[in-house]
Amino acid sequence: MRLDRIAVRYGRREPWVLRDVSLELDQGQLVRAAGGNGGGKSTLLRLVAGACEPDRGAVRERPARRAYVPERFPAALPFTAHDYLCHLGRVHGLHGAEPARRATAMLERLGAAAFAGTPLAELSKGTCQKVAVAQALVGDPELLVLDEAWTGLDQDARATLDAAVAERVEQGCTVLFVDHDPTRLAGLPALHWQVGDGSVTTDGSGPGSPNVVITVTGRPGGAKGLAELVGVSTVGEPSPDTVRLTADARHSDEVLRALLAEPVVHIARVEAGR
């Protein structure tokens, strides 16, 4: 899908939040959007998801099955968690007994099965957010947009969402996300969108430049300072004492040399990214 010279503002006299933005999104691409508060990240996410349309320009070839998770999900809906997911499952195109079955499965997977029959208004903030995540995953989306969806989730649910995103990407789903945690989904090769001043710049591992994923153990200080190395796009710590970083293939030699120059560091694995 692509964004074709889109522009957005919130009123005739307001400044442009996004201006003349053209972007491409490939199938199965994971994209991380970053930028300051009020810089237009959320607006861009909602435009990509199809929740709204731009004032100028157009979003073309959006996949048919789309899902969006807002940062804060409202409790002011008069449904139980299960009923809401059934409704949304049907809106996502499921039929018959399928919505109810998948709603139950999804709540179980996120560790909220006990709250299936609880009205949304009585749920805790975290459980409400699980319902928001569940509604997005229930219909096997081809495009998944996550606006700080991890915020408010407990540790297990975060890991579940990480795994679910990896699964979806594996199956060719395009995923666009924003998260405050810089190590979020760092194990997966991702494209970076920097949003600010009305424009979006793309950097990191574009589809044209191959990546190398390097796994390192034994480094004192963990991931500290690695993100500053030239060519490194993502840095994460998937488990204690293990650092995984994604580097542009053109710079991978320098990155490896820099890592090996530290005497206690072991290179556990070097593999080709996507």
Added chain:
Amino acid sequence: MSDLIRYQLALLLRSQRWLPPALFFAVLIVAGVFGGQQYGDSLGWCAGMLVPGAGWLTRTVLTGEPAAARACVSAAAGPRRVQGAALGVALGLGAVLAAVAGAFEWTMSSPPPGGAPVALAATARDGAAAIVVGLLVGVALGALCAPPLVRRPATSVLTLAAASVVLLVAPWSPVNAAIRDAASPGPTAFPWWPVLTALLLVAVCGGVVVRSAARYRQALG
């Protein structure tokens, strides 16, 4: 589309937000009963009260969903279809109110005095036409007086009230014309002009509201 209508209908009925406009309309209908009215007058009253009644109901349906929840559904189904479904629910529920109120008015009324055998069928036809006009104009007005076109609740409610009064008293208004036709004692032709104008009005306003739904980007939270 049926799944969206089902969702919007469940959202409205379970939230009980439909109660205030429905009660308001019921009070207006009951307040109009003072015994011994003629069929045409009662049905005309019902048609007139549908303008603010269906208007408020439509506004309630269109504002019933929190912004973040609306964004989730809009991403899945497209904001225009979501808005269209909400309008459909408003029209359907308004039609139910109109039918119940029309039947109530009919049972509470009597034929004109003098015993002239006026065609009750013609009176019922003109009354029903007036009720349809009142319903359509009310829904069109309510759709215009809701976000995204009018965003502030106070402005929206005041506009709805003022426009209802104008539409009831202005001689050029289709509601006014349809009520006059329904109440006139003599034989009349079918009120084509008000009915067609009301249909056009609801189609144009509905189209504008559905189209603008895609451009409506409210702050989430």
